[in-house]
Amino acid sequence: MDFAYDAKTEELRESLLEFMDSHVYPAEPVFEEQLEQREDPWASVPVVEELKAEARKRGLWNFFLPGEHGAGLTNLQYAPLAEITGRSPSLAPTALNCAAPDTGNMEVLAMFGSEQQREQWLRPLLDGEIRSAFAMTEPEVASSDARNISTSIRRDGDEYVIDGRKWYISGAMSPDCRIFIVMGKTDEQAAAHQQQSMILVPRDTPGLTVKRGMKVFGFTDGDHGGHAEVLFENVRVPAENLIAEEGSGFAIAQARLGAGRIHHCMRLIGMAERALELMCTRTLSRSTFGKPIAEQGVVQDWIAEARVRIELQRLLVLKTAWLMDTVGNRGAHTEIQAIKISTPSAVEWILDKAIQAHGAGGVSQDFPLAQLWMAARMLRLADGPDEVHKRSLAHRELKKYRTEAAR
Amino acid sequence: MDFAYDAKTEELRESLLEFMDSHVYPAEPVFEEQLEQREDPWASVPVVEELKAEARKRGLWNFFLPGEHGAGLTNLQYAPLAEITGRSPSLAPTALNCAAPDTGNMEVLAMFGSEQQREQWLRPLLDGEIRSAFAMTEPEVASSDARNISTSIRRDGDEYVIDGRKWYISGAMSPDCRIFIVMGKTDEQAAAHQQQSMILVPRDTPGLTVKRGMKVFGFTDGDHGGHAEVLFENVRVPAENLIAEEGSGFAIAQARLGAGRIHHCMRLIGMAERALELMCTRTLSRSTFGKPIAEQGVVQDWIAEARVRIELQRLLVLKTAWLMDTVGNRGAHTEIQAIKISTPSAVEWILDKAIQAHGAGGVSQDFPLAQLWMAARMLRLADGPDEVHKRSLAHRELKKYRTEAAR
């Protein structure tokens, strides 16, 4: 057992920290200004492309993707780097081509895509030339039970025909989002976990309508493509757009979501560190009742709790990454659920306190805290509300004793 | 001791509930649509004026204001009515001319305004013809300690000259907002609580700049005038615009805030009831894992807790109203602080659970929950963060024992 990062990780951390200081943090106000000034509220802005170019030049690129297609890091090596990008979550992950939902989509294509699918879509995604979306959640059903998903993907000769309504399709409002991975039912009669398939649908396919941007606590997330409601009405794509085979949708989703969950949690740690830093500097610099707010006992209690909770969450995220590397996502199932349950709510708590310590500024657009809070809060229900994951984790825990009790 | 509403309250509740059913709830989607379509993102929309006309016709008007100028209700009579308006907080309070910050401003004018001030500003406010703002909070200082407020109000001949920067001035983005009550320092040398004064500044006074709308968790609150950052640069108004005398600002603020706090809490109860209703109907109508979400044990736990917490908060709000009526705001000081501390966070908890039970819909613009949550969360820090009020309440509690311990 050893709690030190390996040499490669330390080296990359140093490079990345330098890049954050020299380029990312200075770009934050520029980004805000360019967002303010753009005409299309969903367009990307120049400073992002500049950061991407610089990051790629420095070799800070595609860290998220193990194997030949990506940077070849393990999850354990990537975790502390992803954490650092979480400190500036609107800019850094994109700058390094490590932003959701593209990361998960690239993984799907790398793992399950055909040669041609990889050539057509994976390559430009790896190069950061286009963006992509993952269309799973539906407004009409409780999508936390994936079996409820009702969009139909029907074979018709050499084509598949897609009909359904999706929402909260992240990134899809951006004109740069060129390709959708759509989940839907190919066979309603199959066994519960073999009804679903995934298929590639280019944005400009007739019948696909990006209808409106969904909000999250008032935020549009317009700085990274928003969250779209998307209609699929008699959308036809060639049969070879199917990913893997019919009925494999559920399995692909599981494979995709494991990594997605941990990436979110890694970044959340960085968001929490940023919040704690802001809480400290702000409360040191403002006074009420004759002394800096930082000297109020309750504020100190928050600061101590925040530090402790960050340490706890980071360790569990790192151990989960290590398990994914050593025994695979399946072997790390409990831990992946554990961080999904635990990290967003821990970080939400820290952000709540950081906001409170900032007064009105905390909820405003002048500090990143409200937006960070929203991101953490959203993750308590994105990809299944925590309660569903707790139920599943408890089932596995109880299974250990079930036979025993039955005796 | 008697926990039943009196006859007048019951009668007004019945009228109001009828008005909610027949006019307010049906107006909600219309309101959303008109907001969407307006060009000025801060303008009010026609349906609101229609509701105001109808409410006034029905005698559902100015309930908040005791005495001759208003409806003549006690706080205890107003509480259950304000609660009902909280069920549709974007529409009902305005419809009844009972919306903040106008209510507090009307109280200030009714209590402390000169004859002329009342004629010029109170009358149109009571008639719902104009809106108003209360400019206290400043971005540069921790305003929870009111002594920090630094805007200057300097006498110069027959005029006062105002210089300073305010933010989160609710309602001020609306073009209907015609008058500002501004708090600032008239005498830096006076005793701590006698440095501040309040003064009336018409919106169109030269030097007053409404600079931008501040956000709250991504929301602009553009449906009721937003929250403005406002600059006062060499703003000159006649000396008779001063409210009461120099140095009375702190006392006026205290008088104003007592009622303001309880009004917010009354409405929060209604917001919580709305959330609980939505949580029940939604979870009854959606299924996961083979049964309605309402049958999941954790969801039932939330529902029970929500019901219990609502009952608790309502009773304390009502008792506080009764105390304000019987022993005055000063005598109800502890209870006013108690609800300020307790009600927003209790209601925030309920909203969080209602959101969670709705999945992605809960955070979206398609349900009122995210916006209600924001309102409750904001009240944990508006008008001084809870922690400041707890500190003060504890001081009073400890005072009871202080002499004893010293013996």
Add this chain to the structure above:
Amino acid sequence: MDFAYDAKTEELRESLLEFMDSHVYPAEPVFEEQLEQREDPWASVPVVEELKAEARKRGLWNFFLPGEHGAGLTNLQYAPLAEITGRSPSLAPTALNCAAPDTGNMEVLAMFGSEQQREQWLRPLLDGEIRSAFAMTEPEVASSDARNISTSIRRDGDEYVIDGRKWYISGAMSPDCRIFIVMGKTDEQAAAHQQQSMILVPRDTPGLTVKRGMKVFGFTDGDHGGHAEVLFENVRVPAENLIAEEGSGFAIAQARLGAGRIHHCMRLIGMAERALELMCTRTLSRSTFGKPIAEQGVVQDWIAEARVRIELQRLLVLKTAWLMDTVGNRGAHTEIQAIKISTPSAVEWILDKAIQAHGAGGVSQDFPLAQLWMAARMLRLADGPDEVHKRSLAHRELKKYRTEAAR
């Protein structure tokens, strides 16, 4: 609506407060000393009998019992008096002959007992001459679902024969406990809620064995008769010992428990007030890091929260009492469950903080806090764990909307 106590209540509160100051608080150390010195660890001690005599002389007697047999107070009148006795819960309730489980047993006899049962058992209980026990909970089954209770009560000629095992039978270790009300099954074939009956079993009946004292977090509660494990082995009593008729056990239990629950909650409020008082006086009198502990921000936060939570709980308890008086226990069902869920855990929180503020003293036998904590904690599961009551409360809440959702 009126939040003032009525004149009779105020008068009795004054008498009782005087009695607490003059007799009860001074008796506390005497009580501890006598407990320490007695030989039988379950015997009652002289000071208690002296207090009873004094209280009865002053007319502070049987307040809990409405109607002709008792003091004739309403629940609403009794509530603030019971609260006061909760400030010294080992002495004051017994002193006033208002201690559980006798109170509930007297209610059962007053409501459902035959003339002869009342003469034989109710009279000496009302006179404080004997004590009694209520034997319902069983170790072998989850007794929170009353249908699980499995003790058999079998008719055999002119007798009933009782067989079963009970535990946590409060008060039964005391030699003064002369009579048991036992719940068991008379008809396993009857409808679910008509299988149970209640029957009177004198302590000295052959076959009844008081086996051992059960502990609660290490406490024996030996100062008020402990909590016994009791065996019933072929115990025979005359048929006229049955209370009311066969099959009425569940209904009697419900009637008994409603009042029992609220009495516990009333006293909990007094326990919380005592804890808050101790927290204030202790933290004012001890210093760390150069100032009294009472000036630490976190401690002030606890004090404020404690005050607020006490106010909330008291109001809900009072409203519940009022509802029981005006619409009956059945009409107050939701509120009775609400306080059962809410008050013990709120008071447990306050006690936890008071203990923490006392350091090691807080957990010791030198302060009443640890024992008070235990009492509050126990009430989170006595008479059904809170979770069962929340489930039931949620069912009723959901029922309001069930039809609507089905449409």
Add this chain to the structure above:
Amino acid sequence: MDFAYDAKTEELRESLLEFMDSHVYPAEPVFEEQLEQREDPWASVPVVEELKAEARKRGLWNFFLPGEHGAGLTNLQYAPLAEITGRSPSLAPTALNCAAPDTGNMEVLAMFGSEQQREQWLRPLLDGEIRSAFAMTEPEVASSDARNISTSIRRDGDEYVIDGRKWYISGAMSPDCRIFIVMGKTDEQAAAHQQQSMILVPRDTPGLTVKRGMKVFGFTDGDHGGHAEVLFENVRVPAENLIAEEGSGFAIAQARLGAGRIHHCMRLIGMAERALELMCTRTLSRSTFGKPIAEQGVVQDWIAEARVRIELQRLLVLKTAWLMDTVGNRGAHTEIQAIKISTPSAVEWILDKAIQAHGAGGVSQDFPLAQLWMAARMLRLADGPDEVHKRSLAHRELKKYRTEAAR
């Protein structure tokens, strides 16, 4: 970074787990029976000595002590072993000669004792022949601020004279406890952290009175020597009984407490695992409302939360152990405080839920849960209440930014 235990740890874990199964768990009921039957309520019982002999024979001995005197394990190696002993905390730590307070006392003697002190006291302690006590906490002052400690240790010729009152001196009620390490003031005029010294006082020294056993939530902890109140009245010991030199008491205490804190936390993890196991098996075997309690959603929520919290705490404890091994106790200061703050309250929560899931059994003497809960609760205030440690941790966190803010 590597999350696997090393080979030596795995080997020892296997041996220890075998010993737990074959000897410790079977000894638990024997232990309870022997405790019940002994005449001196503070005496140790035969089964403990048998376990010690067996453990020593197997080489499961003195694991806690690094270096030549002990088993030579690192903290990181010891942690998973200590965790296992926490599963049976009344027996296993003693069986392995790894029980507090002896462990800390042996460390003090090993690190700071003279040759002669080690020969006289360390040797028999290492051999498990005697027990010892650590006398620091005082009833009259808030001992969490060590500077408050007021017992005097006065040099008088070749002797030191000790006067003072201590309480909660764990283990001291046991007749096997032969030696006290006493902390007191040798120089009131010295700098704050150099006033205190430590000195060895044999139990039979005239003037030392073990006055009474202090309780913890009703428990006497009589199974491991209780918690004594001890009087020192003109107690004279030879000058060579002083440990190290005058004024070093504070530094020795700090050195001692670091390891003590982590040992407690290691064992708490095992206690939590035991509680979770009991919660699962109990709820699988009991039914209410037609299904096993384990299928109630709320109970599953507890089980999942318990699993997650255990994983979090274990990792932070392990990392802290690793830090102590690699950068020393001083370098691990923040982490030692973090687990002191975090682990007891996390484990207390788990125990609370396990108790609730057991109904009345949970609070009784028939399950270990209530006693385990007490141990966890006690650790929230033993060795300084959590709030003091949070305050200190926050100061260090704020220090990082203090200069920056000052600029």
